[in-house]
Amino acid sequence: MTRRRSGGARDAGAVPYLFLAPAMVLFTLFMAVPIVYTAYLSLRRTKVSGLGLGKNSRTEIFVGLDNYSAAITDGELWAGWLRVLGYGLLVLAVMLGLALLFALLLDSAHVRLARFSRIAVFLPYAVPGVAASLLWGFLYLPSLSPIRQVLDIDLLGTGAVTFSMANVAVWGGVGFNMLVLYTNLRAVPRTYYEAARIDGAGEIQIALRIKIPIMMPAIILTTVFSIIATIQVFTEPTTLRPLTNTISSTWSPLMKVYRDAFVTGDLYSAAATSIVIAAISLVLSFGFLRVVRNRAFGEG
Amino acid sequence: MATTTLAGAGPRARARRPYGIAPTAILLLGALYCLLPVSWVLIAATKSKAELFSTSTFTPGTGLLSNISDLADYRGGVFWLWMLNTLLYAGGGALLSTAVSAVSGYALAKYSFRGRNLIFNLLIGGILVPAVVLAVPQYLLFSKIGLADTYWSVLLPQILHPYSIYLARIYATAAIPDALLEAGRIDGAGHLLLLRRVALPLMLPGMVTIFLFQFVAIWNNFLLPFIMLGDDQKFPLTVGLYTLLAAGANQPSLYNLILTGTLISIIPLIALFLTMQRYWRTDLAGGAVKS
Helix, strand or coil, rough: CCCCCCCHHHCCEEEHHHHHHHHHHHHHHHHHHHHHHHHHHHHHEEEEEECCCCCCEEEECCCCCCCHHHHHHCCCHHHHHHHHHHHHHHHHHHHHHHHHHHHHHHHHCCCCCHHHHHHHHHHHHHHCHHHHHHHHHHHHHCCCCCCCCCCCCCCCCCCHHHHHHHHHHHHHHHHHHHHHHHHHHHCCCHHHHHHHHHCCCHHHHHHHHHHHHHHHHHHHHHHHHHHHHHHHCCCEEEEEEECCCCCCCCCHHHHHHHHHHHHHCCCCHHHHHHHHHHHHHHHHHHHHHHHHHHHHHHHH | HHHHHHCCCCCCCCCCCCCHHHHHHHHHHHHHHHHHHHHHHHHHHHHHHHHHCCCCCCCCCCCCHHHHHHHHHHHHHHHHHHHHHHHHHHHHHHHHHHHHHHHHHHHHHCCCCCCHHHHHHHHHHHCCCCCHHHHHHHHCCCCCCCCCCCCCHHHHHHCCCCHHHHHHHHHHHHHCCCHHHHHHHCCCCCCHHHHHHHHHHHHHHHHHHHHHHHHHHHHCCHHHHHHHHHCCCCCCCCHHHHHHHHHHHHCCCHHHHHHHHHHHHHHHHHHHHHHHHHHCCCCCCCCCCCC
């Protein structure tokens, strides 16, 4: 009871609230209101009465969950989900796998030119997604590609386009995730490994038995963030689209939201679909956290 | 035991390299993979229209200056405007974002008050909200008040950044000793003075890191400006490059323009990244930036 609270601000009164006011105002205007507005729109639809001419012929009505059932039964959207699922699993596995491998190698002390490699692998983080898609897009083009001079595959064809797109995302994301994991590893006292070494553990055993378990919270964090980002894939397919006709305007669910909202002008479907995307990413993130936590407790 | 540990303290000192050059080779392959597109565009941008399709991939060309002047002439120099716009969005947005995050993080770390956890959880919950749920309604709301397709529509929604607030709170907790605040208070310093003279200076290295990450995030953002803006005079580079590609994908004569534009658009961030290396940290819990 007598222990002073952090900062010891006993008579702060309204001060902390004033300090937090800018953030709360921004939160209300640019997060809470848009979310509520999307939910509201997703339950409504335009009703056209008469010939649809005249001033009052178009009215907005409440339609309950109609837009959601339309979104759930929409074959095109399902196809989009399947494409993103395949793409997402590929990106998550390869990107996080490489990030983990590189972080462990950088930390292992058996590596020369570690600083150079670390900077080079992190460099794509400084390249915007649009520019990355553009660069790889041109590298995939038959007329320019040095890759095509070696490999005779249409990298933007139906079969390969998912892999080509995943490659752009992996290239752009591996460095950042590597840095998160590597930073995490550097914070571990070296004496942990000394003890294991004295007990006769090799580097690979140390990596598997000590380093990976220690990094688990960071691995989980990067995985959850990557899942959220991958579900919303938009920039890569949108930017690669002008270069090939194998990517449709509804390739990913988010592209369909964009098309519904701004090309066909169906805001209500767009709102319902974005809520579905948000729900799926929340369920996946929490589901992933839960599975990981259960396994962690199950082993202990 | 202490002496043995000390003797082997440097990681290099006990490097026995039992796996030969394999680890180094794997990492260098990764580095090569990451450098390939950047080094390719560096060379491709130097080629003239004819050289781009005729000379071998990694032979530098002679057309860099004419490519740059073509790009400068494109639609009355709109490319440089995109560059300035991007600088404005990223610089202004990151500055405001850092200020809001630092003050919020400080309040959350160093004051105890009713509703602290609720406010923190609300703000942090934003990390999990996908951008799409926000961008489309933000556009609709902005157009209702006549602000869609303005600089504000791109700048304002990017100021609040939940993860930065989280980092700022962690950093403030670690970097500002309670005793220092207490001493200031005893000397009669007010809350604003303590914030300005004690808290913010101590949080500065952490704020630089938050600024850099937010600067890159806004610089690289495509979805929000793509949705908000229709007027190409207000485009950032990402949207501008996209329209350049959409216009030129079927015209190989425009490829030089697109490639040169891409190269120029990635130079500033790469420069920022290489010069500010010690601030690129993903973990601020340590309290101070190691140099």
